[in-house]
Amino acid sequence: MKLLVVATALDVGGRFDELMNAAFAAHAASRGQAAEIHLLDAEGAVTDIAAQAAGVQRVYRFNPAMVNNSDALLDAVAQACAQIKPSCVMWMGDVAGHQHAPRLAVRAKAAYVSGCCGFETTASGGLAFVRPIYGGKALEVLESNAAMTVLTVKPKSFSNQERQPVATQTVVEVLNVVIQPSSAAITRVSVDKPEEQTGPTLEDAQVIVSGGRGLGSAEGFGALRELAAQLNGAVGASRAAVDAGWISAKSQVGQTGTTVAPNLYIAIGISGAVQHLAGMSSARHIVAINKDDEAPIFGVADVGVVADYREIVPALLAELAERSA
Ligand SMILES: Cc1cc2nc3c(=O)[nH]c(=O)nc-3n(C[C@H](O)[C@H](O)[C@H](O)COP(=O)(O)OP(=O)(O)OC[C@H]3O[C@@H](n4cnc5c(N)ncnc54)[C@H](O)[C@@H]3O)c2cc1C
Structure with missing residues (x-):
């Protein structure tokens, strides 16, 4: 059984370690099948084979080297799969x-499993x-009888996996691929200007201060940004706040947003819908501030404050300012 990990520049910069942890977990679980782990370095981002790909059998690179074009990348990975014939292809979610x-x-007529967490x-x-x-309320276990199964790995699911090396030496191989002219011809004509990032990202933050519809306006996030900055944290949001246009979609936490597992999650003006909980209930400590004492968020909170956030957040900021003075 061959497990093929597909690494893109984005993964390697961010979640590559988690992806590799997932591959080693899959290897451990497939003990009856003498699994091999292969790594497809799809965009030449694995710079240190000895450190980044330690314990895997083979690392593949492309000839020609990949351009940053989604359709060309897909062409090349599909051809790589036809050559390598993996039974399982793993991509970061x-x-x-x-x-x-x-x-x-x-394209490969393969089975597909999204959000694999084990x-x-x-x-x-x-x-x-x-x-x-069901928004994280239950787990399902899927068996695939397809020749190949493609899966995405759910973020934050394989953070502390113990790795048993599968190979003592890693072989690097170059795969010749042909990019269809129609794919190579697609070029990106506009690039979104990334928002200026101050402080940790949502994925990496140990503290997240998250706001919901209860904030009432985009301005409400001002105080939350201040609080996050004081705690060296990131700002998150519920989908209702994102849909209202108060904050960008990349801040959304939940089933259709980012899954987070910080040390501290402060939910402010968030009711605690199941789709929101699906993305944050693994936080180590949860603090909820909500003026409705029956809000479901209190069901998962370690500390609950029943109050108007407009009173509590300024008080918290003042307390923090006093302590740091
Ligand atoms: C398929 C699907 C996927 C979804 N994915 C996501 C997802 O990824 N993430 C997500 O968040 N949601 C998601 N949702 C939406 C989800 O169901 C909820 O609608 C959403 O989470 C509600 O956001 P909220 O808690 O901010 O708003 P509300 O449910 O309206 O809650 C607002 C809360 O603020 C409190 N409040 C009001 N004023 C104040 C105040 N002054 N001070 C303190 N508290 C106050 C209220 O008591 C209330 O509890 C999804 C829904 C579907 C159907």
Whole structure:
């Protein structure tokens, strides 16, 4: 059984370690099948094979080297899969993974599993895929009888995996691929100016201060940004706040946003809908500020404050300012 990890520049800069942890977890679970781990360095971002790809059998690179073009990347990965014939292709469940993995599965007539958060061993010693359903309320275990299964790995699910090296030496191989002129011809004509990032990202922050519809306006996020800055944290949001246009979509936490697992999550003016909880209930400590004492968020909170946030947040800021003075 061959596990093929697809790494893009985006993964390697961010979640590559988690992706590799997932591959080693899959290897451990497929013990009956003598699994191999192969790594496809799709955009030449793995700069240190010894450190980044330690313990894997093979690292593949492309000839020609990849351009930063989604369709060309997909062309090349599909051809790589035809040559390598993996039984399982693993892509990080981030922007690149969500964009490419389902399309790869369709092209390769493969099975597709999104948001995989664990692996189990089937009765025959094969690999089964675990993923959350019903907004994280239950887990389902899927077995695939397709020749190839493409999956995306749910972020923050494989952070502390113990790695058992699968190979002592890693072989680097170059794969010749042909990019269709129609794919290579697609060029990006506009680039979104990235918002200026101050402080940690939502994914990496140990403290997240998140706001919801209860803030009442975009201005409400001003105080939350201040609080996040004081705590060296990031600002998150519920979908209702994002849909209202008060904050950018990349701040959304939840089922259709980012999954986070910080040390401290402060939910302010957020009711605690199941889709929001799906993205943050693994936080180590949860503090909820809500003026409705029956808000479901209090069901998961370690500390609950029943109050108007407009009174509590300034008081918190004043207290922090006093302590740091
Ligand atoms: C398929 C699907 C996917 C979804 N994915 C997501 C997702 O990824 N993330 C997500 O968040 N949601 C998601 N949702 C939406 C989700 O169901 C809820 O609608 C949303 O989370 C509600 O956001 P909210 O808690 O900010 O708003 P509300 O539910 O309106 O809650 C606002 C809260 O603010 C409190 N409040 C009001 N004023 C104040 C004040 N002055 N001080 C303190 N508290 C106050 C109220 O008591 C209330 O509890 C999804 C829904 C669907 C159907």
